Amino acid sequence: MDPFSTSYESNPVLAGIERRSSMRQFAADRPTPEQRQAVLHAATRAPSAGAMMMYSIIDIQEPSTLERLAVLCDNQPFIAKAPWALVFVVDYAKWIALFEHVGCFTDEFAERCGKAPRRAPHMGDFAIAAQDAVIAAQTAAIAAEAVGLGSCYIGDVVEQAEQMAELLELPPHTMPLSMLVAGVPAKERPATPHPVTNIVMPERYRPADGATLDAQVAEMDAMFRPHATEPGERVRDIYVRKHTSAFMAEMDRSVRAWIDNWTGEKPLL
Numbered sequence: 365m366d367p368f369s370t371s372y373e374s375n376p377v378l379a380g381i382e383r384r385s386s387m388r389q390f391a392a393d394r395p396t397p398e399q400r401q402a403v404l405h406a407a408t409r410a411p412s413a414g415a416m417m418m419y420s421i422i423d424i425q426e427p428s429t430l431e432r433l434a435v436l437c438d439n440q441p442f443i444a445k446a447p448w449a450l451v452f453v454v455d456y457a458k459w460i461a462l463f464e465h466v467g468c469f470t471d472e473f474a475e476r477c478g479k480a481p482r483r484a485p486h487m488g489d490f491a492i493a494a495q496d497a498v499i500a501a502q503t504a505a506i507a508a509e510a511v512g513l514g515s516c517y518i519g520d521v522v523e524q525a526e527q528m529a530e531l532l533e534l535p536p537h538t539m540p541l542s543m544l545v546a547g548v549p550a551k552e553r554p555a556t557p558h559p560v561t562n563i564v565m566p567e568r569y570r571p572a573d574g575a576t577l578d579a580q581v582a583e584m585d586a587m588f589r590p591h592a593t594e595p596g597e598r599v600r601d602i603y604v605r606k607h608t609s610a611f612m613a614e615m616d617r618s619v620r621a622w623i624d625n626w627t628g629e630k631p632l633l
């Protein structure tokens with residue numbers, strides 16, 4: 365960060381990005397209506413493909429729903445203790461409804477526009493709409509930091525598709541892709557170290573050579589396993605705890621079900 369330290373200190377947006385860390389412990393005070401409004405408004409200011417806003421934000425404060433989310437999201441009890449959760453749903457159901465509403469699926473319109481009716485969204489629509497949803501989520505996360513709230517993503521929101529669809533009443537052509545829990549931080553947390561090796565590639569993709577892999581391993585061990593006795597402890601730990609985990613097997617199963625819900629081939633509800 366050295367070359368940029370001046371602007372990162374003096375620029376409030378960059379300083380907030382630098383300061384943010386995932387918050388998993390929240391104070392008893394609840395986010396104020398002004399803080400909540402600032403975060404929700406910021407989300408809607410995020411870039412959106414064609415300004416189509418292909419997402420919905422489920423704004424959750426009900427303790428029983430937070431408790432259920434804690435269980436469905438791989439049993440993470442801190443979710444139930446958070447005052448607020450936002451589920452960012454990739455949403456094409458609203459566009460299907462709009463198309464229907466203004467007569468796009470009628471024979472008369474098909475003739476007028478010269479296009480065969482196309483109803484269900486497919487994977488291309490998903491690639492774009494998913495970006496909309498995640499960009500809105502990250503804009504909300506930055507806004508939360510800016511108004512003094514802490515937040516944490518919950519990737520496990522894509523698990524347990526059947527029960528999640530029922531809990532949040534998610535129709536065909538939707539998928540909950542991102543979730544943030546947020547609240548007043550219980551205490552300040554130092555920023556988490558983030559590796560930087562082998563991320564930015566000038567002009568084209570460059571597969572890592574042996575020296576680069578060694579540098580990545582060393583950087584990660586220094587950050588996350590400072591007492592490692594052998595190089596590679598952090599990478600082996602990720603392999604065991606994440607790459608080969610039961611939660612990843614469940615995500616894999618569940619995301620397939622969500623994709624079938626997205627296209628409408630097999631609606632979950």
Ligand SMILES: Cc1cc2nc3c(=O)[nH]c(=O)nc-3n(C[C@H](O)[C@H](O)[C@H](O)COP(=O)(O)O)c2cc1C
Pocket residue numbers: 384385386387388440516517518519520555556
């Ligand atoms: C897509 C995504 C999913 C995540 N899922 C979880 C989660 O389920 N539980 C959790 O405690 N943290 C989760 N996190 C938070 C990360 O663990 C955290 O961002 C990472 O350790 C880096 O720390 P920092 O956010 O403090 O910089 C997730 C973050 C992202 C971006």
